[in-house]
Amino acid sequence: MTTERKRKRPQKSESLTIRLDPKMxxxxxxxxxxxxxxxxxxxxxxxxxxxxxxxxxxxxxxPVGNWTKYWDVNDGVRAINIASDPKIHPTFEEEEILDFVKIHWNFFSFDRELLFLKRDNLEILWPQIESLIDDWRENKVTNRKYCAKRMREMLTNAGLDEKSWAASSMDDERYLIDPSDAIIPF
Structure with missing residues (x-):
């Protein structure tokens, strides 16, 4: 049991390998x-x-902030903070994750602007974010509700109820539509 607990604990530090010339x-x-x-x-x-x-x-x-503006102990909060600011030059992968989070905002935030993030949900969902993105890519054309269903199951299995993903009286189909898609005339 003790070794099992140790494996689940996040590392307190990480190793970094760098190359230095002899003078440095x-x-x-x-x-x-x-x-x-x-x-x-x-x-x-x-x-x-x-x-x-x-x-x-x-x-x-x-100046509007340094690294402390973006830092958080929660991996998901940190990633969303970085990806949300174009001045930090997010990668394509970070932008793709942010797009997924914005489409499924009610699972990750209390508001569409992602100003007030749901920390409990992020603790549960973020370790699976790459898998969720893979599922989203594979299913968004044929079954847009697939990832929402999967996230609901993950949150329910962790002991959270519908309040943790409810989107202020919006039904599933409405919050799974990207608002920017609504203005495209075709």
């Missing part, structure tokens, strides 16, 4: 020795210092 390696080791720190601690502090001073700016070049 020496400089890093020198700073670590001088400060009485590990190489890892020197790198962590340098990255945090740089990240603290790296700001996203608005159209007038005023």
């Amino acid at each position: 390696r020496f400089a890093l080791e020198f700073v670590a020795r001088l400060r009485g720190q590990t190489i890892t601690k020197v790198i962590e502090r340098a990255v945090l210092s740089d990240a603290d001073n790296a700001y996203v700016v608005d159209e007038n070049h005023n």
